[in-house]
Amino acid sequence: MLLQENEQSLTDFKSIPIQNAADMPTFTNKLIVDELNYNKDELEKTHADMLLMLIDEQRYVHEKIMESVGSNDDGFFFLYGYSGIGKTFI
Numbered sequence: 001m002l003l004q005e006n007e008q009s010l011t012d013f014k015s016i017p018i019q020n021a022a023d024m025p026t027f028t029n030k031l032i033v034d035e036l037n038y039n040k041d042e043l044e045k046t047h048a049d050m051l052l053m054l055i056d057e058q059r060y061v062h063e064k065i066m067e068s069v070g071s072n073d074d075g076f077f078f079l080y081g082y083s084g085i086g087k088t089f090i
C-alpha cells in the first residue's frame with residue numbers, strides 16, 4: 001500500500017527477488033510436506049484398533065461424524081462433556 005501510494009512496486013527494487021508465477025506449482029514447503037507425509041497403513045491400523053475400543057456413546061458420535069464426512073454435507077461438530085470422558089479419543 002505504501003508502495004502503491006508512491007506509484008512504485010517491488011519490481012522497482014532490483015535487489016529484491018521476485019517470485020516467478022510459473023514456479024508456483026513446483027514450490028514446496030518442507031514443513032507442510034512433512035506434515036502431510038502420513039503413514040496411511042499405520043493410521044488405518046490405529047483407526048481400526050481404536051474403533052474396536054469405542055464405548056457406545058463414542059461410537060454414536062463417530063458414526064454421526066463419519067456419516068457427515070461421507071455425505072460431504074459440511075457438518076460442524078462440537079463435542080462437550082466432563083474432562084476425561086473420551087472426547088479427544090474420538
Ligand SMILES: Nc1ncnc2c1ncn2[C@@H]1O[C@H](COP(=O)(O)OP(=O)(O)OP(=O)(O)O)[C@@H](O)[C@H]1O
Binds near residue numbers: 054058082
Ligand atoms: N474407549 C476408550 N478406550 C480406552 N481408553 C479410552 C477410551 N476413551 C477414552 N480413553 C482414555 O481415557 C483417557 C481420557 O480420554 P480423553 O483424553 O479422550 O478425554 P477428554 O474428554 O478429551 O478429556 P479432556 O476434556 O480433559 O481433554 C485417555 O487416556 C484416553 O486414551
